[in-house]
Amino acid sequence: MAGVAGGGKTQPKGDKGISPKELDKEHFYEEVEKRPEFQELQKAKARFIIPSTIFFITYYFALPILVGYFPDMMDTRVIGQINIAYLFALSQFFMAWILAFMYLKKATSVFDKLTAKIREQAAKLLAEKGA
Amino acid sequence: MVESTLGAILAQTASQSKEPNMTALAFFVSFVAITMGITVWASRRNRSAADFYAAGRRIKGWQNGIAVAGDYMSAASFLGIAGIIGTAGYDGFMYSVGWLVAYLTVLLIVAEPLRNLGKYTLADVLAYRLKQKPVRAAAALSTLTVSGFYMIAQMVGAGSLINLLLKLEYWQAVTIVGVVMLVYVVFGGMTATTWVQIIKAILLILGTIALTILVLAQFNFDMGRLFTEATQVRKTKLVAAAAKDTNVVMINATIPSKKDPNFPDDPSKVTWGMLYIGDGTGATAGSNGEQISITTGPTGVVPGVNITLDQPLAKDFTKGALAVAPSDLTKLVTEAKASDTTVVVSGTVVPKAGSSFYIGNGISDGAIGQSDLKIVSAVAIKDDKGVVTGSTVTLDKPLTNDYAKDTIAGVPTKLLFDAKAGSTIVKISGAVAPKSKADFYIGDGIGDGANGQKGIKVVSTDVGFAVSLDKPLSRDYAKSTMAGIPNDFMKPGGRYNSTNAVAAVPAVPATKDTPEVPAVPAKGKGWGALDLISLGLALIFGTAGLPHILIRFFTVPDAVEARKSVIWAMVIIGGFYIMTTFLGYGAATLIGVANIGIVDSTGKFTTNSNMAAVVLADKIGGEVFFAFVASVAFATILAVVAGLTITASTAFAHDVWLNIVKSGHEDEKEQLIVARITAFVVGAISITLAILMPGANTAALVALAFAVAASSNLPVIVLTLFWKRFTTAGAVGGLLGGLLSSVGLILISYNGPMGYDAPFQLENPGIISIPMGFICAAVCTLLSKPEATSEVKYAEMYFRSETGVGAEKASVH
Missing domain, CATH: 2.40.30 (Elongation Factor Tu (Ef-tu); domain 3)
Known part of the structure; x- marks a missing residue:
């Protein structure tokens, strides 16, 4: 606990020595973003995040819309006094948990690995440019 | 609000008393002592701005997940949702669902880019590629507004709670909360605040699990029985004890004013049904009570006043005898x-x-x-x-x-029912209660030799409805026993509906002797579905714009830990929110809607839906458990208030002071002093505002904070991350447009100063103000010139937000 750390002034650790200042070189980012790994990361993320977002927003708003406009249908009792409205609301919790874990799995197995590769390449590219 | 003047009103259902609860006080004091110890420890670690604002970014993902849950499960979640389910049924569950699903927006769209780009505040991200000063100023204004709404809601909840437990005055309660919270923030910074959140989240989860188990135990762990009972909730209670063999009972009810938007168009269309009476602890309404038909016809239910007299009646009086308290009539x-x-x-x-x-x-x-x-x-x-x-x-x-x-x-006013000689209780017609100590006359009263009794005084009164039954009661019932026409709390629409099918108390058509009394309807008129959708929009898009939640992601080392913390938070928050239905339905069935409230130091009972969980703990858990749950609720509020204060003071010190006033010339010592002074000012302002609005509803206020966050912050976060053309004008326009439209609509809604006459009739402005935020941001961007720097820096920002290159690192100690 040396207590010397300042707000964001610390030298980054485990980042192949890249600091924000060094990265401010012209067209550096356009260049790394054109690389296939970054493109692949973009595509992988879009393939997962866009459909998931559309899905969860649709699934979620089905609840207030159905409950609001079709209260009697949603009030149909299914198990004892438990109705569709309650079960559908409950299912939202499991939907959210399942989607969150799917994202976690995808991110750990695909996104993080690609990100690590991209960071390594960016460091290399920077070293070449600096040389 | 139904008010009654008898202190003993809850005597047989709850141990709530006029005296301060010493066990609860002991729990309070130990919680404060432990967290103060943490504050002292944390204050030694606060050396830099990163320590003070972001706990040195050394918090682990799972720890931050618990802290996020702690920051999120506020008074509105624990007290508010249980209260809405407990008093209006199913619709309260909509808050639970929205508040969990909202984390998918945080997880999929906001959390990781935010951690990769930001330093201490939301404005760091918003101003990344835009002009610093205008964007930071607008973002700070939005942060302060959202946190302010949120804070007042918490303070109001805390005030009621301490009022309930320690019988302190409301302003004293609010001041105590404010001062303790300031100590955490000013001395302990984000490190202390984080650990306070973690401890509180664990206590809250344990308390909620225990309460859920106790509720289910009342139904022999048969959930089906709980839900069956929830279809027969009585919203009212006996205002006077009812003896065996009588065929009349008095139940409480409020009589709505004509200004109420729910005032029914045709009260006479409400039909009579069965009166359910009983303490509700049984599996069915009949097991510890009974169900009797209400006598049909217009005299079946009439407004009346139960009056306790200071001396017994000298002779029998029959129904219809004149009975008046002339000093009040x-x-x-x-x-x-x-x-x-x-x-x-x-x-x-x-x-x-x-x-x-x-x-x-x-x-x-x-x-x-x-x-x-x-x-x-x-x-x-x-x-x-x-x-x-x-x-x-x-x-x-x-x-x-x-x-x-x-x-x-x-x-x-006349005797509604026969009164026997020797009795000290009479029931008279009318909806206006005579004052206590008023002179009371009874008798036929007219002419020479008037046949009656005088020299009696009124001791106490209970206004309510006298309900005639078609057969006598089979046993005695105490005052406050649940009684009424059953409401189905499993059915959607108790709060947000368009048909108003279920009235709490049916309408009473005018007769020759009584004025017309309209039905007491459930809240919400005509906009059921739109109200639900508007609320849903605010809930699921608001979380991703809440500054006090978002800055928690700056306390972890990197984006991967930020992601883990969202997952942890979702597991905890989701489990908690599912349990809110057991607390809410438990309160509705076991305590009774009309018994959810506070007995103050003068013995006066006031209904207060925020107290559902706490009063439930009192009834089914015993005194020590009640004290524990109440102090957990108190800890909950304290922790959330601390989180809000540090958010507001960071926004001011970092965005306004450092980046606007000092144009970015960093002086850490000075900045930390400014942050602490801001915390004091923010604390003082919110204490004052909370004292000024003691009647505000905590859940509604918090939902409004979500609407403001979703309208002003979220559009700008999304557009700056994903729209290259986005400009400074777009960011400022989006922030201010969303802020003004949401706050403006709140002010002209019935939550605002205009009350029921207000022109905007939706409870939550989200459905209009969130699109407004997006439209303002987009229109202002397109109307302004493209910003070269913004577009050049977009590539850099985008790369960094996706990969975490150059992100702020954990400080080394």
Whole structure:
């Protein structure tokens, strides 16, 4: 606990020595973003995040819309006094948990690995440019 | 709000008393002592700005997940949702669902880019590629507004809670919360705040699990029985004890004003049903009570007042006998002469044409009066402010005598039921209670040899509805026993509905002796579905714009840990929110809707839906558990308030002071001093505001904070991350447009100062203000010139937000 750390002034650790200042070189980012790994990361993320977002927003708003406009249908009792409205609301919790874990799995197995590769390449590219 | 004046009102259902709860005090003090210890420890670690604002970014993902859950499960979640489910049923669960699903927006779109780009505040991300000063100023304003709304809601909840437990005055309670919270923030910074959140989240989860188990135990762990019972919730209770073999009971109810948007168009269409009476602890409404049909016809339910007298009746009186408390009832305003057909009487209620009319000096031998009169018409007399102070009444026949000013005159109140000699309790018609210590007269009262009793005084009164039953009760019931026409709390629409199918108390059509009493409806009129959708929008998009939640992601080392913390938070928050249904339905069925409230130090009971979980703990968990749950609720509020204060002070010190006033010339020591001073100012302002609005509803206020966050912050976060063309004008326009439209709509809604007459009739402005935020941001961007720097820096920002290159690192200690 040396207590010397300042707000964001610390030298980054485990980042192949890249600091924000060094990265401010012209067209550096356009260049790394054109690389296939970054493109692949973009595509992988879009393939997962866009459909998931559309899905969860649709699934979620089905609840207030159905409950609001079709209260009697949603009030149909299914198990004892438990109705569709309650079960559908409950299912939202499991939907959210399942989607969150799917994202976690995808991110750990695909996104993080690609990100690590991209960071390594960016460091290399920077070293070449600096040389 | 239903108010009653008897301290003993909850005596047999709960241990709530007029005395401060010492066990709860002990729990409070130990929680504060432990967290103060943490604050001392944390203050030694606060060396830099990153330590103070972001706990040195050394918090682990799982720890931050618990802290996020702690920051999120506020008074609105624990007290508010249980309260809405407990008083309105299913619709309260909609809050639970929205508040969990909202984390998918945080997880999939916001959390990781935010951690990769930001330093201490939301404005760091928003101003990344735009002009610093205008964007930071607008973002700081938005942060302060959202946190302010949120904070007031928490303070109001804390005030009620301490009021309940320690019987302190509301302002004292709010001040104590404010001061303790300031100590955490000013000395402990984000590190102490984080650990306070973690401890509180664990306590809250344990308390909620225990309470859920206790609720289910009441139903022998048969959830089906809980849900069955929830379909037969009585919203009212007995306002007077009912003895075996009587066929009349008095239940409480409020009589809505005509200004209420829920005022029914045709109250006479409400039909009678079964009255369910019982303490609700049984598996069905009948097991510890019974179900009896209400006598059909207009006299089945009438407004009445149960009056306790200071001495017993000397003889029997039959139903219909005149029974009045003249000091409170209407009197002649000017003297009336024999042969007059028009008289002027006092009173705030204009009598109806067709009602019978009484005039005379009441009870005494030789009393003179008339009771055979009828009202032909009555015209209100109003003062300069438009308040009704009396009526000019035209009668069907002339008076037979002269009457002096102040002679009792008006629609007579009568005994609703026979009263036996020796009894000290009478039930009279009418919806207006005489004041305590008022003189009370009973008897037929008219003419020479008037047959009655005087010299009695009123001890106490309970206003309610007298319900006639078609057969007598089979056993005795204590005051406050749940009783009423059952409401189905599993059915959607208890709060947000368009048909208003279920009335809490049915309407009472006017009869010749009683004024018309409308049904007491559930809240919400005509906009059920739109209200739900608007609320849903605010809930699921608001979380991703809440500054005090978002800055928690700056306390972890990197984006991967930020992601983990969202997952942890979702597991904890989701589990907690599912349990809110057990707390809410438990409160509705086991305590009864009308018993959810606070007994204050004067013994007065006031209904307060925020107290559902706490009063439930009192009834089914015993005194120590009640004290534990109440102090957990208190800890909950304290922790959230601390989180909000540090958010607001960071926004001011980092965005306004450092980046605007000092143009980015960093001086850490100075900045930390500014942050601490800001915390004091923010604390003082919110304490003052909370003291000024003690009646505010905590869940509604928090939902409004979500609407403001979703309208002003979220559009700008999304657009700056994903739209290259986005400009400074777009960011400022989006922030201010969303902020002004949401706050503006709140002000012109019935939550605002205009009340029920307000032009905007949706409870939550989200459905209009969130699109407004997006539209303002997009239109302002397209109308402004493209910003070269913004577009050049976009590539850099995008790369960094996706990969975490150059992100702020954990500080090394």
